[in-house]
């Protein structure tokens with residue numbers, strides 16, 4: 333009983349973080365008869381994908397990827413000094429959004445220009461602080477989008493490994509991966 337209450341509180345906090353304005357939250361909750369609809373909320377508009385410093389197009393590319401995550405496949409190789417990833421979507425529209433997203437975000441990291449997307453992972457903080465210490469190679473091939481990112485800074489190498497795994501989790505499970513990540517953050521592990 334006590335654990336249930338505690339879970340409810342954590343869930344409510346995570347839910348509120350996904351829907352930062354009470355209006356968005358009310359909108360998201362409306363119509364499915366449950367105030368704790370963690371798995372039924374507004375996945376069409378996905379207001380948590382907006383950002384303080386992000387354009388509507390950037391948020392819309394994220395929504396396209398989340399809505400169609402089951403069309404995306406991905407392979408990650410952890411290198412001693414970074415990562416090599418190959419990400420592909422069977423849907424050309426999703427592939428377009430994916431390439432635009434990765435190119436745009438990697439460019440933002442290089443310029444230390446944080447989009448402050450409401451649901452973004454705290455792993456990204458290190459990138460936006462030290463983005464100029466990451467070397468990037470991006471290429472679109474017939475196997476998909478190939479990204480190689482390397483750094484001489486061991487903390488950034490670890491962050492690159494962690495973030496690549498977080499992207500893979502989102503590719504495997506969509507928004508459920510984001511929910512879990514936020515719940516863990518709030519529990520402090």
Ligand code: HEM
Nearest residue numbers: 397398417419434437438441449452459479496499502503
């Ligand atoms: C289905 C969801 C998502 C997919 C498929 C996706 C895909 C990718 C890919 C392929 C990359 C290139 C690096 C790599 O391959 O690991 C990337 C980088 C990046 N993504 Fe996403 N992403 C998703 C969600 C998000 C979200 C919610 C954010 C929030 C801001 C975000 C922010 C970033 C940033 C900042 C980078 C650049 C990181 C760096 O330079 O090291 N992504 N993403």
